[in-house]
Amino acid sequence: MHYNGSKLFFLRLTAHYWPSDGLLIWSAIQEWVESYVEHFYSEPNSVTSDLELQAWWNEIKNKGHYDKRNEPWWPKLNTKEDLSGILSTMICIASGQHAAINFGQFPFGGYMPNRPTLMRRLIPQENDPDYEKFIMNPQHTFLSSLPTQLQATKIMAVQDTLSTHSPDEEYLGQVNPLHNH
Known part of the structure; x- marks a missing residue:
């Protein structure tokens, strides 16, 4: 080749x-x-x-x-x-x-904690005042950084749309009867 x-x-x-x-x-x-x-x-x-x-x-x-x-x-x-x-x-x-x-995006990415497409705050660095809170409870920091419910819903709607097949979709090699002429 x-x-x-x-x-x-x-x-x-x-x-x-x-x-x-x-x-x-x-x-x-x-x-x-x-x-x-x-x-x-x-x-x-x-x-x-x-x-x-x-x-x-x-x-x-x-x-x-x-x-x-x-x-x-x-x-x-x-x-x-x-x-x-x-x-x-x-x-x-x-x-x-x-x-x-x-087409595989929504089943995994539709649940925001799996793959958040945006975060509302950064992970605290060692010199940040919130660093100790982060070390003590990283799950709380992560969950409080996730998008708001409205933001998450919009992202999920986009991912669902991208992952959905169109009802009039045509596939490679498929012959549409309307195009036979």
Whole structure:
């Protein structure tokens, strides 16, 4: 495989959530992307001579990621293999990895003490006046630092929304009967 970097990047991001399924999804997407790119870019220099494609990649690097535009890790976009790797990475991150990270949030994060997304006060340092109280009863300090009931409810609502599948959701590889024409 020519574009190993993006595959390793994808696997590192998803290894905790779905290691074996992630590889299968990556392979299926990569295979589909490679056949698609081969179909539309069959000539040897077709990727470099596609001005719209080059402008798209230039905009992603230089405008969309202005602060990172000079980083050495940006892949080149000169060959069909380069294009296939870039597209495979984007599709995998926007589909499989996003779903793996997104849909599992609420069962754990919906209970505020498990993963508070904000705290109302910092843990006292040794020179703080409240440090002794913290040492004597760390649980009280933690619980009194959690978001208010209103804040927690708002956070839980957002996490629930992010974790909920849409009733009209379409999945990779699913053929919608309305799109058959």
